[in-house]
Amino acid sequence: MKILFVHQNFPGQFPNLAPALAARGHQVLALTDEKNQRPSPVPTVRYKTPDAVQVNGLGRSYAGHAERGYLAARGARALRDRHGFTPDLIIGHSGWGETLFLREIWPDARLLIYAELLYRTRGHDVGFDPEFQETTDESRMLAIARSAHLVQGLAQADAAIAPTRYQADSFPPELRGKITVIHDGIDTARVRPNPAARLALPGGPVLRAGDEVLSYVSRSLEPYRGFHIFMRALPAVLAARPQAQVVLVGAEGTSYGNAPKEGGSWKARMLAELGDLDLSRVHFLGRVAYDDYLALIQVARVHCYLTYPFVLSWSLTEAMAAGGYVVASDTEPVRELIRDGENGRLVPFFDVAALSSALVGGLAGDPDAGRLRAAARATILDGYDLHRHSLPRQIEWVESHAPMG
Incomplete structure (x- = not known):
């Protein structure tokens, strides 16, 4: 044809x-x-x-x-x-x-x-x-x-x-x-667990698989992907896990929603709201090359994915394919892939305290982490490969x- x-x-x-x-x-x-x-x-x-x-x-x-x-x-x-x-x-x-x-x-x-x-x-x-x-x-x-x-x-x-x-x-x-x-x-031959993965942060530490890393990925840092909820969860996470490093990938503009009414970016808005957030352990990378993004989801001990009821992001399926321990929003598009306690953890979208608790639990070492990671990858292998x-x-x-x- x-x-x-x-x-x-x-x-x-x-x-x-x-x-x-x-x-x-x-x-x-x-x-x-x-x-x-x-x-x-x-x-x-x-x-x-x-x-x-x-x-x-x-x-x-x-x-x-x-x-x-x-x-x-x-x-x-x-x-x-x-x-x-x-x-x-x-x-x-x-x-x-x-x-x-x-x-x-x-x-x-x-x-x-x-x-x-x-x-x-x-x-x-x-x-x-x-x-x-x-x-x-x-x-x-x-x-x-x-x-x-x-x-x-x-x-x-x-x-x-x-x-x-x-x-x-x-x-x-x-x-x-x-x-x-x-x-x-998802190309699961490329997007897979990698115990040798490493990510060098600009001017910062080199992160390796197994380190206490929390990742968040979105095309743009905006409410449609729960950026405001994630940021509000961070003070409790950083206080409870003093060794944790938080890495965010995403542009400062908007892809789906509106910019803040007062102008500027959602990143600036949330940093102003949170005040004294420890930015020595919170790393905003902007948009990155695919290999760096892949390394991030491979080294992350916990990957957080939040979304309005909207188009599902490739980053969720790829994080699962990489054997990620995923904490995600209990919203309808996410529930199509993740079953709470079976292949990931789900929390109500607006419940900041529940999100903080789930992220801390994952960073501290959830005893079910190995099972959840294996089940996450199996989900992609069995239907999305x-x-x-x-x-x-x-x-x-x-x-x-x-x-x-």
Whole structure:
């Protein structure tokens, strides 16, 4: 087949699937934003980056995504008219609107999408954290408005894929039947326990597997990933464990939520709130190279993962694959992977005292740590392993949607 991937930040969720399909003899091409600098495993063409759309009110989100969809479709039309390329299958992420108008360019192509999450007005992230979120009619209306292009994208698609049941179930029953749940997959040969792991902190100590290390990882340090809860737990942790080193990975901006109303970053906000936190033992690394991140989750005695009811982070599955002792929030997406006392520890998201106690217990040496670590890795091996489970199922799913005849 001729297969076109569409993703503004390609390879995005498809770094393994795209080259695997090419290796099976399919002609694979990717269409991406002209400003995307990520290395691509397959030949790539680019569409023009959209300008900021000058629309106010509830229509702003849809207008911006529709504009990107238009520019992606214009790039697709150039592929068709100037280069004679007509795909049999289109595989795109629906999150940025890029798939909205592709059927008008190639009406006979099969359209498959990555359905990451649908914003919902109740029971998910909207209004979950009353400290930083207003639950009003307007906030719920905004969530609906932000979902318009996602519903339209799934309605147009022949089929969709989602990485977890929680994310698939965020879509309404009328559309849920189109979605197959297959996780992106973890390379467990690379992400594994490593007793020889070490991480040299900038200007600080060298951490080794077995040291009293507490790790926290997020794309950005923000409330959506429980950064404020984690920080509030630290004074009690540092007081109880005077040898503990705390290492945080993540940018100071925001990826999903809003910046503090007073300006600045959530890091600055929390440091100001906590006052005399012992920063000689709390290390903010920002964003790091993957090998350094991997070394951190391998050396950590305890890994903390907190999240609103939202998209599940790869860092949780990778920490589990590395045989991590994970203390995580008892929120719905996490419960899909972690069962309290079986393969990790769960605490209520907002219970700072419970989180501190669980982190201290893990750092002190939980007698069940070995069993929990082994069970965490087994969970990933048994259902989320890239080469044993995810990639073969993804390939089968794609090829099952080949056009007939």
